[in-house]
Ligand SMILES: [Zn+2]
């Protein structure tokens with residue numbers, strides 16, 4: 805079992821076409837692939853009262869409530885949400901770096917989401933922020949060169965950025981086998 809996974813999308817991310825209909829909060833909770841699981845759907849999909857329903861559903865199954873904030877234009881909305889933590893898209897622009905300070909001022913954990921995919925300049929990120937290494941994007945860039953110089957500057961968080969049950973690793977298959985009462989045969 806993983807220690808934590810705080811970057812998971814569900815069917816609440818309605819604008820994200822890679823989320824499948826089966827990726828519900830209930831399924832993620834049932835798969836139980838990590839000791840601490842947080843849901844982090846896109847804030848722009850949680851407007852008009854949807855956030856309260858979203859947060860209620862997540863808390864009811866004992867998971868952490870996050871949101872993924874797409875840059876500075878969403879920060880005012882984000883600071884008004886009763887979340888346990890933020891994931892933030894920090895593009896390489898002044899307004900986004902300033903937004904990190906505004907999110908930190910809430911006292912909640914702020915995770916800089918997949919900075920390697922957004923060309924975030926980590927030398928401009930406050931050291932109070934957590935930096936994400938995520939399963940969806942890490943392999944697409946020269947991760948040694950990108951993260952290496954900052955490995956002593958930040959605390960890091962590892963996330964799946966799962967949009968589908970199978971992105972949660974083997975956990976979905978283990979869950980189904982366990983439900984069927986099937987024990988895996990270890991070949992070696
Ligand atoms: Zn993202």
Ligand SMILES: [Zn+2]
Nearest residue numbers: 811813872965
């Ligand atoms: Zn995401």
